[in-house]
Amino acid sequence: MLQVSDIKENRNLFIKRLSKRGIPDLDRILDNVIALDESRKESQTQLDNLLAELNSLSKTIGLLMKEGKKEEAEEAKSNTGRIKNQTKEIQEKLEATKKELISALYNIPNVPNELVPAGNTEDDNECIYTVETLPELFDGAKPHWDLISTYDIVDFELGNKISGAGFPVYKGKGAKLQRALINFFLDEAEKAGYTEVQPPIVINEASGYGTGQLPDKEGQMYHLEDTDLYLIPTAEVPITNLYRDVIINENDLPIKNVGYTPCFRKEAGSWGAHVRGLNRLHQFDKVEIVQVQHPDKSDDTLKEMMAHVEGLLKKLGLPYRILRLCGGDLGFTSTLTYDFEVYSAGQQRWLEVSSVSNFETYQANRLKLRYRTKDNKKELLHTLNGSALALPRILASILENGQTEDGIIIPEVLRPYTGFDKVS
Structure with missing residues (x-):
């Protein structure tokens, strides 16, 4: 605010x-x-x-x-x-x-940073890095929705029977690959100095207003009307709200948290080939990194968080690009956001897998999140977060880019977690 x-x-x-x-x-x-x-x-x-x-x-x-x-x-x-x-x-x-x-x-969004390009849609986003060479697959390569059916590792029909469209069931090596990605992302964040937390996956109204999902995203969240609670759209919300109405000593900064949660989004109005398979779901898993930082250091912190996400994609061996979001595509609470997209060779298109954002004092003002300076004054802090990473599209890219004629090759960095090197 x-x-x-x-x-x-x-x-x-x-x-x-x-x-x-x-x-x-x-x-x-x-x-x-x-x-x-x-x-x-x-x-x-x-x-x-x-x-x-x-x-x-x-x-x-x-x-x-x-x-x-x-x-x-x-x-x-x-x-x-x-x-x-x-x-x-x-x-x-x-x-x-x-x-x-x-x-x-x-109802007034955050003020865009001076670096934010003008523009109305994702077509106006500014690409600041892209991989030099895109992967080329063999003739007959498939998109991930065909691969998961072939190898029976994700079942959309079962999910539809249990819950509805957009709630997949991960099976066998598909479930193990999901767990491997979660553990890999959490371990990498811990190495980078983040403290793991496991927050609730439902929030009250005060938490929604605290991080800016309410009133802006009210129609996109699942609302449990009988309890007036909401299913979280991202772990950012409960993790950042850990510090609502808190005054932090300056010497304790920065605060770095990481958390894995399922996330829930209605995604109303989404349809077409771009949301097929794992591309867009109502329930998905994500590991989120959150920092509470001194205002003088948040610019450098944003770069540090971007480097962390970039490092994950490099270790997974996935081709990626980085976009600086334009004003029209910028999230309501963000002042500056960078999106990471991986190239999905089976679909021959880019898929967003992470957004790394600086909110400066916007969330902190709503949260009444402040720090006590050395001369005992109380000032607003800066908050930042990033997906590190969102799993469905990462999984889709691993399946599509790693496919061969006799199976799907698992990135080497994940093999200690999966216990196997190929889906076949």
């Missing part, structure tokens, strides 16, 4: 940067926030003055009663009734204004 003080101080810059997202009426949106804040302050001042007057009047009544001036005391008491009525009206107005202000702020 943006801070009103920052909006006032950087209004023109924010309008310029937010225009990269293609948001209409930015002047009106930001001016409305400023006007609401001025109204809030005006009501607060009126309330403070009335409460001060009421307090003073109460003391006066007490003195008058001690002096035996009952008539004057009664007259003063009649004034307290009038002031109390005014106080109630101002309090109601103040609370309504605060609620409207928070709602307005919740």
